Amino acid sequence: MKNTIFILKEGTPKYKQIYEQFKSFIERGDILPDNPLPSIRQLADSLQVSRNTTLMAYEQLVAEGYIRGEGRKGYFVNELEPVLFQNTVIPPHKKHKETVTPVQIDFRAGSVDQTNFPLEIWRRISNKVLTLRESFRYGEPFGEVCLREQIAAYLFQSRGVKTEPDAIIIGSSTQQMLIHLGQILKDEFTGIIIEDPGYDGAMEAFRFHRFTIETLPVYETGANFSKLEKLRSRLIYVTPSHQSPLGVSMSIQQRQLLIHWAKNKNGFIIEDDYDSEFRYTQQPFPALASIDSTRVIYLGNFSKSFLPGIRLSYMVLPQLVLNRYKNQFLHFESTSSLLSQLTMAKFMEEGEWNRHIKRMRLVYKRKMQCLVSELKEHFKQSTSIIGEQSGLYVLVKVHLNRSEEWLIERASIYGVKVYPTSIYFIKNHPGEAIIKLGFSNLTCDEIQRGVKLLKEAWGC
């Protein structure tokens, strides 16, 4: 394959562009028969797209006979009938239609339920906010006081976290807050411990500041804390309520051990409590920050529990960190919408937030039950379900001796979009493929159809 350049445009699906580009390379003879294509992973990395995207492009090329997969060896160009490609420039309107099955069911974990969104109430409040004089100015650098007051009250009531509004900082996303945090911690702490597997977005934020990264292995049964003493960092990022992505909760003994460790080391724990609202089988465990607030930096957000697109997050800082934070960021404008902050504050003040969370817990519990029972019924012994007690997705370990890529690819042929988990693992991958299925914006009917299609796709 020559040094070919891909230019991916916005607007058209990327996999389609990759597919078209390869098709024209092959048709023009830029890539000759029996030559290998870049691997799914190489191509995804070099084009900065997901592996799922390159996989979909290759799958389409396979389906149309341009290339063939040879198992672990990769993909190779097929010999083409020359007559078919005499006219390489086909007028656009004569081009044959896309034959990739359109996505029917998308098990995406990043959306929220639309049907139960409190549309009218939110509209009423945000329409009102637009008439206030205070909506026409710049916001407070650390977030609006009225929202911080509401969050402080909510955290005390729901997570046992005692805090002053003054110790709360409003941000626009967990990653943005981690970048700011990293800035004030990086001089004292050169390294950080993260969970393996763990939230990839957090790792990226720590890489932003070039922290040395150490990993704490986590399993379905929980983290292996005996490893902690062997690590050098005094800073750790964890997801204690609902480990991301394995779903396990930290026991109270583990929580205490972790706090003891941080105190001993003069370190800090960054507790990301990203979706603690949705626990279906038990009461939520207390937040680390409720046990000891001096060594815990607590992060929360409205993305899972309300709306990801609203871009509202917050953190509670221990005094030591708070002073440094305010000193560093006093002259920085807030990154989160003033209008959204004022609307959310009023929404919480009116009690609508608590009502919304209660309602959504039931809605998501029903969906979770539906997904789990469908999976158990259709897959029986061929899959194990991980993390059904809480959150807005489950992981499915597939005992079919198939790769993650194969499972995603096969699903996509059947019109079902499922998600990889390998991106969350650093060096602790168990070997067997694990697929992520989100359900928040699917109906029970869609979940049922999706699982049935998956069964067909995976042939089990």
Add this chain to the structure above:
Amino acid sequence: MKNTIFILKEGTPKYKQIYEQFKSFIERGDILPDNPLPSIRQLADSLQVSRNTTLMAYEQLVAEGYIRGEGRKGYFVNELEPVLFQNTVIPPHKKHKETVTPVQIDFRAGSVDQTNFPLEIWRRISNKVLTLRESFRYGEPFGEVCLREQIAAYLFQSRGVKTEPDAIIIGSSTQQMLIHLGQILKDEFTGIIIEDPGYDGAMEAFRFHRFTIETLPVYETGANFSKLEKLRSRLIYVTPSHQSPLGVSMSIQQRQLLIHWAKNKNGFIIEDDYDSEFRYTQQPFPALASIDSTRVIYLGNFSKSFLPGIRLSYMVLPQLVLNRYKNQFLHFESTSSLLSQLTMAKFMEEGEWNRHIKRMRLVYKRKMQCLVSELKEHFKQSTSIIGEQSGLYVLVKVHLNRSEEWLIERASIYGVKVYPTSIYFIKNHPGEAIIKLGFSNLTCDEIQRGVKLLKEAWGC
């Protein structure tokens, strides 16, 4: 003065808390008569409040006789009549009322006009956006395509900047974008040149990455470009359309010189075109990015022209920087609200944006004329006005041999809030005090009253 600790709470005005605290120190004898207080500047820095805040607190203490100002020597504690303070704990309901004049006219530059805000149209569109399925997911990391398309079209039409939507990155504020930019530039560029005086928020963002900072002196007549060759950095941050804060525009010769410099040095120009929409006397000069797009990073935002609290900004990156940017930030979530992005895209698509800008240009032009004619009428030779051709504020050089602090303090006693400019200067301050007067959210009547009060306050 002993080692006293101030704890400033949210909710109550800070100057009031500082005032109360000092009062109780003095009453309790923690600070003895004739002892000096920290300077306005020292106290502001250590408490992380504005100098205006500490000034207001001291002014109140002076007014009530607790302390006295001794010109350049600073503030000193007065001898108190012991009998007055036998009972240091006064029941709250018996405390005498605040005597500081409340703010009647606030010449703040960071607000926008509320009366002419297209409330109904914005509501209609944002209410519609809330019903779309796409509003319930996470947004695109580099911003929504629909908004980037609208911005590309707008930039071409209004600023002559030719760009693909793909080269546009949506962010939540200029500072947030500068932090991201700094991350991908800091390995190649260790230093940056900024304007002196210049936008303090940009300087803070460059300090975030510990860039070495060099300054280019700017005067009312423009920047001194002959200094450029003596500086070592190959990266420069400028505000060519409307220099912040002096208001002068860069001539086409200077623009070409700057681009030539960047090309020669293999450097980049960061062009912050923050309020180019509001130019009253001439057509706007072309953006640097319209002359040469390979060496110019163009920044724009919706804060001045629409609403600061919406937190929507954007930048146009040259190819070299774009690739690095996408590589670095592919795995970072957008910090700007998806809902605001979708609403703004539709607002622009419907032509409402252009209508809004046209209307606001007239509204602000009228307000600017009103402010300038009032200042000329009342102050005659005692002030010079800087920057009346464009933007949402003017600077007023006050020829009264008074300090900036004195002018702000005196104004506040008369219920007028005016703003300092010393925060924008690094080492190029002309000596004479310069006051900043914003007018965007004041009516002509309020502007008239404000100027009259200023005349009384400053005694000229």
